[in-house]
Amino acid sequence: MTTQAMTAGRAPMPGMKVYNLKLGMWIFLLSEVMFFTGLIGSYVILRFAHPEQFAEPGQVLNINLTAFNTFLLICSSVTMVKAYAAIQQGDQQGLKNWLLATIVIGASFVGVQVYEYIALAGEGFVPIAEAYHAVGRHMPHDGPAIGGQLYGSTFYTMTGFHGTHVSIGVLCLCFTYWRAAKGAYTADSLGGVEIMGLYWHFVDLVWIILFTIVYLI
Amino acid sequence: MSTGETHKPPPYMLVWVGLFVLTIMEVFYATLSSIPKIWLAIGLMAMAFLKAYWVAIYYMHLKWEPKRLWLLVSVPIPLIMILIFVVHNEIF
Numbered sequence: 001m002t003t004q005a006m007t008a009g010r011a012p013m014p015g016m017k018v019y020n021l022k023l024g025m026w027i028f029l030l031s032e033v034m035f036f037t038g039l040i041g042s043y044v045i046l047r048f049a050h051p052e053q054f055a056e057p058g059q060v061l062n063i064n065l066t067a068f069n070t071f072l073l074i075c076s077s078v079t080m081v082k083a084y085a086a087i088q089q090g091d092q093q094g095l096k097n098w099l100l101a102t103i104v105i106g107a108s109f110v111g112v113q114v115y116e117y118i119a120l121a122g123e124g125f126v127p128i129a130e131a132y133h134a135v136g137r138h139m140p141h142d143g144p145a146i147g148g149q150l151y152g153s154t155f156y157t158m159t160g161f162h163g164t165h166v167s168i169g170v171l172c173l174c175f176t177y178w179r180a181a182k183g184a185y186t187a188d189s190l191g192g193v194e195i196m197g198l199y200w201h202f203v204d205l206v207w208i209i210l211f212t213i214v215y216l217i
Numbered sequence: 218m219s220t221g222e223t224h225k226p227p228p229y230m231l232v233w234v235g236l237f238v239l240t241i242m243e244v245f246y247a248t249l250s251s252i253p254k255i256w257l258a259i260g261l262m263a264m265a266f267l268k269a270y271w272v273a274i275y276y277m278h279l280k281w282e283p284k285r286l287w288l289l290v291s292v293p294i295p296l297i298m299i300l301i302f303v304v305h306n307e308i309f
Contacts, residue, residue, distance in 0.1 A: 034293055067240060
């Protein structure tokens with residue numbers, strides 16, 4: 001399959017050998033790399049500078065629940081790439097089925113994250129300085145607080161921005177599914193599915209790093 | 218993908234199994250209290266970067282992209298190095 005065919009006649013970026021839509025997505029993703037690096041860098045500075053403000057892994061955050069959520073996102077990546085592989089073979093039904101699976105799993109990830117936020121807030125782990133009183137998991141509510149307000153602020157900022165990206169991704173997946181249902185994609189015109197996949201895999205990739213830095217270290 | 222070259226179908230399911238196994242290993246490794254904190258962090262980051270590399274190479278199809286896109290993708294790396302250097306100076 002040639003680039004020309006995949007993009008229904010749109011010329012690739014001169015010299016890049018990549019069609020424009022895809023090049024645009026890659027440039028957008030590179031800006032996202034810098035965005036998340038800035039967030040993670042700030043977290044690392046704050047954590048080293050104020051270790052007393054942060055808790056040990058598993059003290060406050062539920063690692064098992066988040067590991068399950070990581071598994072969900074990994075599964076959604078494979079369903080997304082299966083959708084792409086299906087339309088490469090011209091399999092319209094396969095494309096729709098795998099896209100639907102990706103939507104369901106992606107929405108489940110967001111749902112689990114919302115559940116996690118509610119549970120954490122119930123335990124006093126909030127991003128508001130005055131209200132922060134995280135006592136840790138399975139501990140009495142009137143116990144001493146673990147960590148400090150920086151922990152809550154950085155945690156919700158990083159995971160919140162990532163969750164927003166996943167939510168936007170789910171909406172974009174719904175749009176892609178709607179277009180797929182109308183037969184907009186074929187083996188010769190699958191650029192939309194490919195760039196949707198690039199975004200979705202990037203979101204997965206960022207979570208892999210965030211999960212390690214925020215939950216495990 | 219974009220260059221129109223033909224290649225073997227990527228091992229999507231094998232990569233998925235690898236990602237799953239590494240995630241379990243990470244969670245288990247993080248609970249080992251006998252390992253010094255620094256080695257714990259290095260090991261966990263190594264596993265995380267390996268997983269991220271697999272996603273980029275196989276799921277984002279970077280393996281089959283033209284070299285010029287690789288160059289473009291590598292642009293943030295020096296910027297990240299600068300950021301890490303600045304962060305390092307800020308901490309120590």
